[in-house]
Structures are given as structure tokens and as C-alpha cells.
Amino acid sequence: MTTIFETISEPIARRATAGLVRIGHVLRSRAWKGATPEGVTPTQGHALGLLREAEGGLSLGAIAALLGVSAPTASDAMSTLASKGLVDKAPGDRPRSINLSLTPQGEALAERTGAWPDFLTDAVETLNDAEQAALLRGLVKLIRAMQVKGDIPLQKLCVTCRYFRPNVHPEPEAPHHCALVDAPFADRHLRLACGEHQQADDDSFYEQWR
Amino acid sequence: MTTIFETISEPIARRATAGLVRIGHVLRSRAWKGATPEGVTPTQGHALGLLREAEGGLSLGAIAALLGVSAPTASDAMSTLASKGLVDKAPGDRPRSINLSLTPQGEALAERTGAWPDFLTDAVETLNDAEQAALLRGLVKLIRAMQVKGDIPLQKLCVTCRYFRPNVHPEPEAPHHCALVDAPFADRHLRLACGEHQQADDDSFYEQWR
DNA sequence: GAATTATATTAGGATTCCTAAATATAAAAG
DNA sequence: CTTTTATATTTAGGAATCCTAATATAATTC
Numbered sequence: 001m002t003t004i005f006e007t008i009s010e011p012i013a014r015r016a017t018a019g020l021v022r023i024g025h026v027l028r029s030r031a032w033k034g035a036t037p038e039g040v041t042p043t044q045g046h047a048l049g050l051l052r053e054a055e056g057g058l059s060l061g062a063i064a065a066l067l068g069v070s071a072p073t074a075s076d077a078m079s080t081l082a083s084k085g086l087v088d089k090a091p092g093d094r095p096r097s098i099n100l101s102l103t104p105q106g107e108a109l110a111e112r113t114g115a116w117p118d119f120l121t122d123a124v125e126t127l128n129d130a131e132q133a134a135l136l137r138g139l140v141k142l143i144r145a146m147q148v149k150g151d152i153p154l155q156k157l158c159v160t161c162r163y164f165r166p167n168v169h170p171e172p173e174a175p176h177h178c179a180l181v182d183a184p185f186a187d188r189h190l191r192l193a194c195g196e197h198q199q200a201d202d203d204s205f206y207e208q209w210r
Numbered sequence: 211m212t213t214i215f216e217t218i219s220e221p222i223a224r225r226a227t228a229g230l231v232r233i234g235h236v237l238r239s240r241a242w243k244g245a246t247p248e249g250v251t252p253t254q255g256h257a258l259g260l261l262r263e264a265e266g267g268l269s270l271g272a273i274a275a276l277l278g279v280s281a282p283t284a285s286d287a288m289s290t291l292a293s294k295g296l297v298d299k300a301p302g303d304r305p306r307s308i309n310l311s312l313t314p315q316g317e318a319l320a321e322r323t324g325a326w327p328d329f330l331t332d333a334v335e336t337l338n339d340a341e342q343a344a345l346l347r348g349l350v351k352l353i354r355a356m357q358v359k360g361d362i363p364l365q366k367l368c369v370t371c372r373y374f375r376p377n378v379h380p381e382p383e384a385p386h387h388c389a390l391v392d393a394p395f396a397d398r399h400l401r402l403a404c405g406e407h408q409q410a411d412d413d414s415f416y417e418q419w420r
Numbered sequence: 421g422a423a424t425t426a427t428a429t430t431a432g433g434a435t436t437c438c439t440a441a442a443t444a445t446a447a448a449a450g
Numbered sequence: 451c452t453t454t455t456a457t458a459t460t461t462a463g464g465a466a467t468c469c470t471a472a473t474a475t476a477a478t479t480c
Contacts, residue, residue, distance in 0.1 A: 009399055012339075012342050013331050013334040013335045014326045014331055015401065015402055016345050018325055019349030019352075020237070021330075023349070023353070024230075024233065024237040024238065025278065027231060028234065028278075029279065032467090032468060032469080035435085041436080044435090059458080060458075061459080067239070068235065068236065068240075069242075069436080071458080071459065072462095075461090076435075076460095079460090080435080094445090095446040096443085096445050096459055097459075098458085098459075116224045116227045116231070117227065120356075121224055122359070123351075123355040123356050124223040124352065125223045127351055129222075131347065131351065132222050132226060132348075134345070135226050135348035136225055136226045138342075138348070139230065139345075140229065142333045142334065143232060146236065146333050149333070151236065151240075151329050155232070185215045190225070192225055192228050192229055242436090242438080245465095251465085251466060251467080253466080269427080271428080280468070280470080281429085282431095282468085282469075282470085287466080289429090290465090290466075302427090304427070305426060305477045306426070306428055306429095306476055307428075307476095
């Protein structure tokens with residue numbers, strides 16, 4: 001069926017993109033509001049979050065790649081964090097490399113700040129369960145698609161994990177299975193940063209999920 | 211039903227938030243890649259987009275509010291755009307105020323750049339129609355919720371428009387109605403920046419949609 | 421005419437971002 | 451054993467982004 005909206009509107013993919021862009025702007029603007037003397041700037045906060053997720057610390061190059069900025073930018077931010085006593089710089093195992101990790105103070109701040117801006121979580125919670133699950137599913141697919149195209153570094157998604165077994169259970173309320181913890185689960189349980197994630201070699205499981 | 215995932219996972223709202231935050235970071239990082247000598251920086255590009263949508267130009271204060279930055283930051287960015295010949299500064303109708311508008315060059319650049327980063331639109335297009343519609347619906351609700359709480363300035367959403375008539379048609383493929391163009395439409399047609407939008411006085415229509 | 425109000429800019433400074441060049445270091449090559 | 455090479459980080463330099471606080475300017479109000 002064709003309505004006037006089919007012809008005068010931007011395609012839905014563009015409107016959804018515009019919505020994501022809009023939310024991105026809000027997040028950036030909000031993040032600066034936390035840049036008080038006791039707090040950290042957006043880039044610094046992002047780096048603290050990455051270090052918190054990374055077992056055993058990260059090199060400067062790894063941080064720069066994950067932040068999506070140049071090495072000098074990352075170096076600046078890390079030096080500032082080090083001077084604030086939030087991050088520790090230790091020699092790495094490769095020539096000239098350093099290993100960055102959180103100090104107890106940095107750990108505490110990252111814990112307190114969290115990776116989830118409350119105002120946005122509050123907004124997500126105004127959606128009902130099905131809508132939240134659909135939103136999460138869409139976001140997982142977006143991130144996965146960007147990963148495949150090389151637009152973003154690999155992330156620890158269930159759908160790219162060696163232990164992911166999609167649609168193996170007949171029960172619609174938990175059709176997938178995690179072979180690591182050996183338990184069934186549903187789309188709404190999909191994770192974006194699983195600590196136990198192991199990258200799968202091929203796409204076969206993902207294909208069964210999509 | 212309760213699985214292990216219910217207990218060890220972050221709540222779904224937090225995971226969805228984390229996904230949005232992640233996409234926001236990518237967008238910011240990408241936007242800087244366009245900051246070539248011929249291109250514009252992220253904040254400047256955002257401002258160009260706002261001016262393109264605004265009939266008749268905007269004051270500096272309005273730009274600052276819409277960008278979500280302080281007046282001095284906006285003033286800097288607009289001066290740079292003016293010196294690049296992309297924006298025109300004219301006296302406004304209030305004391306000391308200015309009216310900012312796009313020059314033909316600015317119009318052309320805004321047109322060319324667009325508000326929709328292609329790499330993200332491409333990712334959205336990997337979702338099927340139902341998923342795209344669900345994503346758009348979720349984003350519209352998020353933006354609406356943030357608007358209501360005062361987290362972001364008003365935006366021209368269908369669901370807050372005087373002409374929006376939700377769920378008035380029995381046909382599930384186009385249950386809503388736009389009283390301005392007098393045509394039925396569906397969730398997938400929802401707009402985030404309609405030129406004809408007029409803010410509704412109350413919530414009654416939105417309540418029927420949610 | 422003086423005080424108030426609204427709006428934008430200037431001042432000053434930290435951070436974010438870039439590219440290009442310099443530096444340090446371990447391993448490999450001669 | 452010395453030199454080269456590859457790698458990783460930092461320095462240098464500069465534009466843009468961000469903030470708060472102070473300042474200019476024009477219209478309105480008293």
C-alpha cells in the first residue's frame with residue numbers, strides 16, 4: 001500500500017539514523033556537564049569505561065583504537081588521567097609500549113560514573129518490555145553490521161561469540177543457548193560486552209540468528 | 211521464567227543504553243573524519259543542519275540551546291562558519307540579537323553533507339522492515355520521553371503534533387492519521403523533523419499512541 | 421536620564437582533535 | 451657487536467570545542 005507518506009518522507013532508514021544521531025548529540029552534550037573539577041571529560045570517561053572492561057589493562061594504541069581517536073589525542077587524555085591519579089602507567093611487554101590500568105581511585109570513579117547515563121536509561125524504561133527487547137535487538141544488529149564492515153572495532157557481542165547457539169530451543173521465550181554457561185536465553189538477554197566472550201571464527205551461528 | 215541471564219546480566223534498559231552510547235561514540239569519532247579543509251567540524255556540521263531545518267534563520271541563543279552548548283561555544287562556531295562564508299549574520303529584531311542563516315554555499319554544503327551519516331544508514335538497512343520500524347518507534351519514544359522530562363529541547367515529532375490522530379483506522383497497515391495532509395499512516399512513517407509540525411497543547415493523542 | 425533586561429561577545433583556560441616529526445626500544449640483520 | 455628496522459609512544463604546533471565569568475550594547479522601564 002502506498003500513501004502520501006511513502007513519497008514525501010525520507011526513507012525509514014534515514015529517519016532512524018537521524019534519531020540515533022540526535023541521541024548521540026544529546027549524549028555528548030550531557031557528558032560535558034559531568035566535566036567538573038571532581039569529574040572527568042567525555043573522552044576521559046570513555047577511556048575509564050574501556051579500562052574497566054579490559055582485564056589486565058590496555059596499551060595506548062589499543063585505547064586510541066577503541067576510542068576512535070588518534071594516538072596523540074589518546075596520549076593527552078591518558079596523561080591527564082595519570083596526573084589526576086586515576087590511571088597507572090606501567091611498562092608493557094613490547095618495545096616502548098605502556099600498559100594502562102585503573103588505580104583504585106580510577107576504579108571507584110568509573111564505578112560511580114558508570115557506562116550508562118541515567119537520563120537515557122530512564123527514557124528506555126518508558127518503553128514496554130517488547131519495545132525494549134526490539135530496541136536492543138536492533139542495536140545489536142547495527143553494531144554487528146558496523147563491525148562486519150570494519151566501521152568499528154570488534155566488540156564482545158553474544159551474536160559473534162563461539163558459545164552462541166541461536167534458535168536451538170523450541171520455547172519461544174528462550175530460543176537461544178549459551179554453551180559456556182549452558183543455559184537457554186532470549187533476545188532480551190543479548191549482551192554487548194560479555195566478559196567471557198570469545199570471537200567465533202565464522203558467521204554460521206550469526207546467520208541462524210539474524 | 212527465570213534463567214541465569216536474568217540474574218547475572220545488567221537490566222535490558224542498561225544494555226540498550228550502552229548500545230546507544232556506543233553508537234554515539236562512533237558517530238562523534240566519524241564526524242571528526244569529515245573535518246577536512248573543505249569540510250566542517252562536528253559542531254559546525256550540526257549547526258548547519260539546524261539552520262537548514264529552520265525556516266527564516268535562528269538567533270545565536272537558539273542555536274546554542276539546540277546544540278546543547280554554551281553561548282560562547284556557539285558564538286565561536288558561528289563566527290568560524292561566517293568567516294568560511296557558509297553562514298550569514300544579520301541583525302535580529304531584538305536588542306543586540308543576530309539572525310543566522312545559510313548562505314548559498316552553506317546551503318550547498320549542508321545539502322551535500324546531509325544529516326545522515328551514510329555508514330550508519332547502511333547499517334540500519336541491514337535490518338528487515340519490521341526491525342527498522344521497531345527501531346524507529348523505539349527511538350521516537352525515547353526522544354519523546356527526553357522531551358517530556360526536559361532533557362532535550364522540543365523537536366518536531368509526529369507524536370507531539372496537533373494534527374496527529376493515532377489509531378483511528380482499523381487497517382493495521384496504516385492505523386494513524388495526519389489531519390494536516392488528511393492521510394492515513396503507520397509507525398514506520400513517523401517523522402522526527404516534520405516541516406509542518408505544530409506542537410499539541412496536551413498529551414491526549416500521544417497517550418492513545420503509546 | 422538612570423536602572424533594568426535581554427542578547428551576544430570577549431577573556432582566559434583546559435580539553436579535544438588532527439598531522440607531521442621526533443624519540444625510544446627491542447629484535448633482526450649485517 | 452653494530453646498524454638497521456619495525457613498533458609504540460610522545461612532542462610540536464595549531465584549530466576547534468568546551469566551560470565560567472566578565473563585558474558590551476540596545477531597548478525598555480522607572
